[in-house]
Amino acid sequence: MADVVLDAKGLNCPLPILKTKKALKDVPIDGTLEVLSTDPGSVADFQAFCRTTGNDLLEHTQDDNVYRFLIKKTA
């Protein structure tokens, strides 16, 4: 179970990323954030976001039209 869960379903670019950045503030270092999104563009965007910010994208999965990202906060 992730430390914080962010429901970004129904939101479009760039809101899932902006809300993720905000939600990460409430995650302890080495803690995890789970993000749910319906934006197909978020698949590439969350990988880029994590590469650039240095956070770990532990998992990304898809269930029907919902994308789920599990991010480990490293910094």
Add this chain to the structure above:
Amino acid sequence: MTAESKSMSLIVTKGTLDWGYPPFILATTAAAMGLNVTMFFTFYGLSLLLKDFKPQISTLGNTAMKLPMGGMHMALPNMVSAIPGVDAAASMMMRNLIKKKGVASLEELREAAIDSDVRLIACQMTMDLFEYSIDDMIEGPEIGGAATYIECATQCDINLFI
């Protein structure tokens, strides 16, 4: 790789409802990714900083503009934009689409830019030209000119003109 020491500047030259999006989307996203971001608002872009902020789209000159309508896409010929109320109607359609598709409002993105410490510079010459003062603008922008921007741009990794 982290972007902690990276930076980006944007020259914002257009202030319509549609053209206001790219600079604010890129600025807020870059700030969320850890970049230091500066936006330089000049000419029509300056209107994006006004307190009295009612951005509309202009159908004029958007040769490729087609709005979705009843499962199809409708083009708006330039001639139509001369009819009073067409821009207002097109803007209303766009605002409805924005809401329906979960896209942030421009006001929301502007707020997000301020909240994430994006540096905003209002072009002094544009304010003189269009007879605006800093009091007409929202809280936050500083005043500057070309040299202020150029100095900033020499220190940035990414410089965009929109």
